[in-house]
Amino acid sequence: MLSNQPHDEIAINEDRSFRAYHSFVRHLGLHSHGPLTEDTWRAYNRAIDAAGVTPATDKETYPFLDALPEYQLWSWFHRMDRQRKYNTPDYGVVAAVRAQEKELAPKLDAIAAEGIRNGRLKLNPDLKMPAYFTQVDFHQHPEGVWQHPLDGLSYDLARRTTNPAHSDPNDVYRMIFSHLPDGAKTDRVLDWGTGHGAGVLTWLESHPNSEVHGVDIAAPCVKFAYAMAKDRGGNAFWSQQDLEHLDYPDNHFDVAFFCFMLHEIPPGPTKALFKEVLRVLKPGGVFLGMEIGRTANPFQAALQDQNCWLNNEPFMIACADADYPALMKKAGFSTAELGEYAFRHPPKGTLGPKEDDKAAVPKTRHNIYVARK
Template identity: 30%
Template sequence: MDILEANSQGQHAVLPATTSDEFSRQEFVKSLKLHLATSVSAGNRNAFEVRARPAWQKAHGSEPATYAEIRKSMTDEPYFNFWGAMLRNSQEMMWKSVQIPVQRQLPELIKASKETNGTNGSLRLNPDMEIPRYHTMVDIHCMPGGYHTDFTEDDVANGAVYDSAVYIYAMGRMGPYNSDIGDTTIAWIKANHPDFKPKRILDMGCTVGHSTLAYCEAWPEAEVYGIDIGAPVLRYAHARAQALGKTVHFSQQNAEATDFEDGSFDLIVSHILVHETSNGAMRRIMRECNRLLADGGLVVHAETPPYRDLPTYDAFMLDWDTRNNNEPYWGASHEIVAADIAAETGFDPAKAFEAYQPSAFEAAQAKRTNVFQGGDFGGGGAWWLWGVRK
């Protein structure tokens, strides 16, 4: 995969095709998201400084000191509510814009997913697996049906929807194959552990394998495994990997309790999995990582930054998703302290780490064009990595 080119999404055999009208609709949504994230979002700061902060100070005798207090001060701010309504609407428009072409050609996509099944890699589904409540209780990030819902036999719909939507959501800034989080994690591992050569790699919460396939390229001699709770995203992930010539062993499993043997993996990774699991589930996942990790192995979870590392106002803005984008565990996930969770889950807290790694895609684009591409965190600047060495 060439992370340098991102004028359009990378093509493969099971990527939904679009008519000119469908493509235009998706491009409009992408442009709207960019406009809201740049031009419109900036007005929130002015609304806070000019109206909300003085009003809070007058009412409480002090300025809002935490991101929670800033949120309360902005609750009735018209500009913030307008921006939030537009942002939520753009999210719903995004899903709709990719659902339309998927629905139109779903039988062909299912057929293509079966035809791409070659001899490399594998797919193992579990029709009896219980989907955890933290996924069934809400459509995460407003994705209709979440990762796990089958709408028809041998369904790949939500895998196809997710593949297209992520490219729109990131506005192309995670590369043509949406692999930036994996590419960035790999860059950090190679820079900080240059002699580390994993033989077996597990990607937890792999969805359609955006980041998973990057590990096939980084360590071509390694066996790569991907697990997820969703059958439709895994069917799509397997077909996509086959179409792109990558060997991955996908299976439908809950990362809290897998069927792999003790010490099975040298490297265990996840890419924005953490904020979509509950507090209890995250700790069970880390205990499972401890069980699965071989001596000398490495666990790395990639996420957006913890609130404590951000200016208070920026933490408030990042926390918008907790209450407005069907991400109920977003806020708590941004309070994680790696050493504390390591100690709770059987790891040596002294071997825990937290680090920022510049976005691999943005760095490559900047090098190629000699123009800085980003500035924020996640798909435009850096990803926050945390984990532990065993």
Template identity: 30%
Template sequence: MNAPGHHAMLPHPDHDETARQEWVRTFRQHLATRVAPGVAAVYERRVLPRFRAQHQREPADRHEIRREMLQDGYHQFWSALQRRSQELMWDTLADTVEREHDALVSRAKALSADGPGSLELDPDLDIPTYHAAVDIHLQPGGYHSEFAPDDVAAGALYDAALPIYLAGALGPENDLLGRTLAGFLAHHAPEFEPRRMLDMGCAIGNSTLPWCRAWPEAEVHAIDVGAPVLRYAHARAVALGARVHFSQQNAERTRFDDASFDLVVSHIMLHETSRAALPRILAECHRLLRPGGLMLHMEIPRGGTPFEQFMLEWETYNNNERFAGYMTDADLPRLAASAGFDATDCTMERASLGMSTEQKSYGAGDFSFPVLVARKASADAERQRA
């Protein structure tokens, strides 16, 4: 019998690949529970006292803390080990995906052809610079690079990496973010029934599928810029019995009609974009929503104290999350209001994922996920405003 969450698109690591992948997971748990807390300890015990003695004040912000911590030997070791754990995770997963590459491509083709749902690729789509310039999360080739015709390798790597990267936090189907955001919506707007919804930056659709289950009657669309992750996503959705319409589109400007969705969501996607793209994505959400429609963007935790912010920003500098630092200071409701939403309809809420210490990587502290919520004004309100 297959384990929960098992599906036909997952790669099959052999004995030694399994052993390496399990070791990387063990190593990361050790770093999260035994090494990362030491970073907070050296900050409190030696870095902060020295700073106070030199400057007669507290550090002003995370940037000042970072400048001090980069000189600390313990922090250097933790950073180097954390970085290496990420690199080795991809390296050992690539062994499996490379070995099974042809079979994965064939399986994806067969599943995709069977439906349900659909897959629409756009070979002429420009890959945005924020994907093309660096490989996000150090995944070699990123979400978009193709190494064989009809490639799905990027999707297979990503699906297999998530349980290692987050120590199983996302559950057997890697779907905790989608389950949490769908649950958030049910609680936040109990009367709301999406009939046609869009998930932006869906990658392998792992966060998309819970929406199909929460609202089985809804027509669910999902977009991403990466063709190999979308091919994988559609095959995976079919394997898991979900009907999703995947298409290769840039969230900054899609091909969908005005006012054609009740609900537009994303799951920790905005921080992977750019300063120029973010306002365009929010404006595109406004265009796509019907009057009274809802926009929900879940984001990554940004920390409460300057030290927590400094720890969480490790990913910005060391894991190719180049735009994540900007999100720490960004006023998302204000940006949503500038993008066309009524300022009184834009708020930041929080959703807790209930993650354990070993699943957090950067120590304890505020680890609830921020959610940008905005409702497009009703037709009456729009007329009044005009």
């Protein structure tokens, strides 16, 4: 079930039908990531064994995969679970939110106006959106997260329904923060692409004395984030900015963290974004984050690429293959390291490969990056 969040003023009425529908959608996802992926892996192995070949690259796997009914069904599920989550006319997240627009949009505007007055929220209506950001409806979120006034709320609802019912969608941030180097200063912190703002709120749970700034290019996101944070205490600030041109002074932050940000940005602009975050970090400051990585296994790499394609993630393939530590060092970071991110959810045995099973589907990989100025 969806958990109730504290920003009750900016929340839709989640009736029983809405919750039942999203429980169904979530289980579409669980099935496609679990048993259906396992079926596809087994069918793929039968097919390559019968042909007597061992594909060495993801491209070499496709002729085998394309012919498999299991893979065709896998592709259907991977396109449909997101599409159903966001974009059906009754209980899809976007339709459910927009059905309450008349009541919620003015409420959010009034809260945002209060945030602007008290200096906690900064919007920039003249901000020029980069083409890479506007040309695609990322992860099938209709019209992206920046065009409709309630897109921040839609985004937050959507992320909650992505996770299995028993798991906390904020756990991902706690896992990232557990990689913060010992002794790192945390007085002033930047959430580099905050989206709905949950990263900032989770940071404040363990670092209540930090001054934390959530930056995102999408106004509806930072407005929603302010609304969510405003009554929780903590020293949080929100602003609409392009990460390529931040309005902070040099040497301003002790830490900048990110979650699932690199795949949103093509490799070209990424270099400029790294230079900019380096500029606003203090000497010795930490740049820490998590992003999708690449497994060496060609079957899993092919599934990963197909998922990027099906889910409108045009830069994710380049992201999985990029050497970000090299790019970070080129931008001027003195150290940049790559580690493997371990998911705490789902609990072992309920989904995905079992470590001791040789026939198990090869693991997907997510990376942790830790760089220092």
